[in-house]
Amino acid sequence: MIKVQREDFDLGREIDALTRGRHGIGGVASFVGLVRDLAGDPSTGAQAVRSMTLEHYPGMTEKQLADIEAEAHRRWKLDASLIIHRYGRLDPGDRIVLVVCASPHRQAALEACAFLIDWLKTKAPFWKLEETPTGAEWVDAREADDAAAARWRRDQAAE
Amino acid sequence: MKLLYFAWLRQRTGKGEEDLTPPASVATVVELVEWLKTLGPGYMRAFSEMKSVRVAVNQEYVPFTYKINSGDEVAFFPPVTGG
Numbered sequence: 295m296i297k298v299q300r301e302d303f304d305l306g307r308e309i310d311a312l313t314r315g316r317h318g319i320g321g322v323a324s325f326v327g328l329v330r331d332l333a334g335d336p337s338t339g340a341q342a343v344r345s346m347t348l349e350h351y352p353g354m355t356e357k358q359l360a361d362i363e364a365e366a367h368r369r370w371k372l373d374a375s376l377i378i379h380r381y382g383r384l385d386p387g388d389r390i391v392l393v394v395c396a397s398p399h400r401q402a403a404l405e406a407c408a409f410l411i412d413w414l415k416t417k418a419p420f421w422k423l424e425e426t427p428t429g430a431e432w433v434d435a436r437e438a439d440d441a442a443a444a445r446w447r448r449d450q451a452a453e
Numbered sequence: 454m455k456l457l458y459f460a461w462l463r464q465r466t467g468k469g470e471e472d473l474t475p476p477a478s479v480a481t482v483v484e485l486v487e488w489l490k491t492l493g494p495g496y497m498r499a500f501s502e503m504k505s506v507r508v509a510v511n512q513e514y515v516p517f518t519y520k521i522n523s524g525d526e527v528a529f530f531p532p533v534t535g536g
Binding site: 327348349350351353354357358379390391411414415416417418419420421422423432433434435436439 | 532
């Protein structure tokens with residue numbers, strides 16, 4: 295299931311809704327992404343982030359998220375999955391993204407969850423505009439994110 | 454043809470979307486970009502760093518050599534930074 299929304303989400307309620315009545319599920323893996331204030335990490339030399347605005351491409355966002363979710367279901371035996379991605383204005387500490395995968399066994403749930411967040415970061419059309427004391431700046435894409443997504447391509451090639 | 458621009462491409466072109474009819478000689482995305490750059494300084498600035506521009510046609514990622522049709526939805530944007 296895909297949800298692209300302005301509103302916050304509640305992890306417990308989302309997992310309850312996804313797994314209720316599905317007694318074949320033996321494990322649920324989840325990932326929650328938060329707005330990080332990079333100034334909290336001295337190694338980045340970054341300025342304090344007051345807030346950010348997430349822009350997205352309505353239509354393509356849902357399509358890309360549905361495509362990567364379908365790919366996860368092809369690669370792993372999953373009973374259920376959920377991706378929630380927020381857009382609009384967010385403050386440091388706010389939840390941005392949720393990925394939940396449910397499976398009879400833990401390994402499929404954990405791996406599929408990692409796959410989804412890695413792929414989402416390089417495929418889903420969202421852009422972060424950070425507000426800093428010296429003005430608004432578009433966040434640059436990170437090569438580390440491309441490398442994390444590429445890891446799953448190599449895994450596929452090895453199969 | 455419906456054109457969409459996101460993030461700093463939207464800011465530089467000064468518009469989020471527009472309907473344009475490129476000349477018949479424009480067959481690929483790269484030719485479309487060259488034509489857009491003739492429309493004004495905002496477009497010139499938007500497409501001045503092509504290594505930081507991605508393109509989607511009908512909401513799927515495509516290479517710049519991709520052939521386009523008059524009814525397509527073509528979107529330009531920087532590398533994505535969600536998650």
